[in-house]
Amino acid sequence: MRQAAQGRRVVDIELTRGFPAQPRRHWRPGAVKTLVTIMQGCDNFCTFCVVPYVRGREYSRPSGEIVAEVADFLAAGGKEVTLLGQNVNSYGRGLPEGVTFSELLRRIDALDGLARLRFATSHPRDLSPELTAAFGKLPSLCEHQHLPVQSGSDRILKAMNRGYTRREYLQKVAELRRVCPGICLSTDIIVGFPGETEADFEQTLELVEEAGFDQAFSFKYSPRPQTRAAALPDRVPGEVQAERLTRLQNLLNELTLKAHQRLIGKIAEVLVDGISKRSREELCGRLRTNQVVNFSGPRDSLGRLVMVKLTEAHPHSLKGTRVEDSSLSGIMLRQMTVSGLTIDPFTNSPIMILKDVDSDKAVPIWIGLLEATAIASELENIKFSRPMTHDLLKIIMETMAIQVTRVEVCDLRDNTYFALIHLNREGQEVTIDARPSDAIALALRVKAPIYVAEVVIQKARRVDLSAKEAITTEDAKKWTEILEGLDPDDFGKYKM
Template identity: 45%
Template sequence: MRQTITIAPEEIARQLSLCDQVADLLSRSPGPKRAFVDTYGCQQNEADSERLRGYLARMGYTFTSTEEGADLVLLNTCAIREHAEQRVFGNVGALSHTKRRHPDQIICVCGCMARQDHVAKRLRQSFPYVDLVFGPQLLWQFPQLLLEKLSSGKRVFATDDVPGSVAEGIPVVRQNGLKAWVSVMYGCNNFCTYCIVPYVRGRERSRQPEAILAEVRQLVQEGYKDITLLGQNVNSYGKDLGLGVDFAWLLEQVNAIPGTFLIRFMTSHPKDASPRLFDAMASCEKVAPALHLPFQSGSSWVLKAMNRGYTREHYLDLVRQLRERIPNIVLTSDVIVGFPGETQEEFEETMRLVEEVGYDALFTFIFSPRRGTPAEKLPDPMPKEQKSANFQRLLQRQNEISAQKHQAYVGKTLRCLVDGVGADGRLTARTDGGRLIHLEADPALVGTWQQAEITGSSTWALFGRVV
């Protein structure tokens, strides 16, 4: 069993003292200092950005919603798909103009992309105005890295392959007073053949349960009502701790915390999902009746080539067991179209699985080869045009299923958390199952639980009124 590395509290205290040194340096130039933090990709990146903002706030920065005029721009990047990578490079390229107008602007690139050697090399050679680059494993050392840049005036590239760790005590600045992300573990051990995550985020490492529970208690005291537990594979929680605890146990412990709040979690890997997890979900009244359970392909052959660790039949049996325990479960998933070697018949197996399960929503992707993964080098004979046609078929059918699922809510009354005001002036809310509702109601209701009568629906949302 791989030992989880825990950063000593004294090390985090030292980083906080370095924040104060940065604040002292910044105070020597006139005016307030503003930071723009731009986050790409998954919820784990969102959680990481909250900690980066925590450090920045300790340094004296306030936050702005644009890179124009910001004293520090920080891009927290995602490497999961080629499109996300190219989008980041495009935005980094555009920063040359703001840097020209504001020569003292500090530009930082961090996150999963920054941990890839070819990305770091391109940033170093093609974007000379990028000042600081570091991977997710060194997030806890951000104050030290920024102080090095400020003190030396030289570019800092901290992209070495260092082991992942767990660091407690980093300050957090959250952007939403209702919804919060709580990381329960980091990294991944699964090494799906198409996925770069284990290479850029490191191996699985779990936080101590008391640290997680203390964070959730604090959030509940502060009024947060929708709390999502995060991990690349939450179902592996606790395996590295040697404490005899698992994720189902953690759900039960969080559920026992006093207060009115909803517990969500993601992501669950099917190979580690179990009746024990489903039983915990069913018995814990605060756990949302919702599960994101990525199946990726309906073909057992493709699943094996992906190194997913389960078969089509096993996945369908999990769905059956889940719905036996939680009949009203809202089920969502991920699927990849056009994995190397996938035949048309194997794609049809995916279509049949989608029909059989009847997902509330799907996140659909055409295979995107990632440098450094085994799938990058696999033969891929299916033409791009066929992949695109298959993708559109899948998307259309899932949209029809989603519309049917939403239509079935019309006439029902559902509990929801009112979480904002949309661009059209209507309120936005989420059901316990995570479905979006557009409400005609008083903006004073934002932040409250309400009962909403569903009066209409579309493919992507529900419409209603407060009862």
């Protein structure tokens, strides 16, 4: 203050000496989503960004306050929480309690009633292996990561003071996809940063394709007062910025549409949070992977988690129809076919291989010999003089006008797979528990679609094979390596 009074120019970013006390919040009746601030400020000083100068240095909020606020929201009926900060990855630095962001996520994930957990924004430089691993471990943590890249050129990234290279960024993307195969990745990109050449911009386009972003926010660079980039030479002309932005957005729209098209036919959970902007007759919500879904349904769906079959893809949203009979919650389903049967080389047990109809994802399920015979006979169209058990079930259902609408392999717990059979009789929906082998043997006979939950696909790669009968630890390790390299094309229609 004394320096300012003397007419000297002063920049002081120490705006806050600690995280300000937060009043107890009250939520409107029926609120299902909320934003919870966990930190403020930023220490990164990207050359284009004004945040450190207007928000100050990083300060984290005590974890106990955060967890208590989330617990209050859940007690009021809330379902989804998004944790906010300029760089949430650095949460906890300077806190005497020593709680990292990953630990904070674990504590919140453990709260009763939490359906979905998100966070923003995440700086690529500070995306730790521990945080990446959380996407494969925490049930409530949504399969979506917003990871701003800003540019695909190492030269421009250095000029921006981003603190990572193109290669390092792509390595983090690859690890996220390995840990959480169904993850949706979004990003921020700036075009026309001072000094950006056509070659730099082409590198950005190449990175966008290589990373395979599902969503993106793109902007033309504009100088912010007091930032270092505002003083950089070699400004990119406005018309060049506009042309590059158009090219980038065309590519991004193409990639987003393709990502949405891959979801067509899937049944997925939607958190309904409002009326659609497209039509007052439709409801709107989001998938766990953050895509917007518009669908027709009763108004009592508002604020609820409902299952929707995705039927149409658009560049910025999806359209679907509500699936009334699903008892499954929190899971995206992928339609599968029975790719084949094989034998576990270590236990001589049959293994059924399910393959995603839209990708190369596959799921191995250990089954009994009798069930394997029932599945194989249907795959090979072998008919017996007297009906086998699953043939008899088909006959009974047809006689009683019961339809199998679909089969879902819905969970994998303690190395055991679980399935549901959905039945319809004269408009009445019934769901029954079943072993996957029995459910699929029946589905093949009645031509019912087979679905597998995304979470099961992820867990199937981490089955504890040493728990299988007669498998040694060394054998389990070898078989795990086989499964990790599993190619459904290696399996014919029937291999026993």
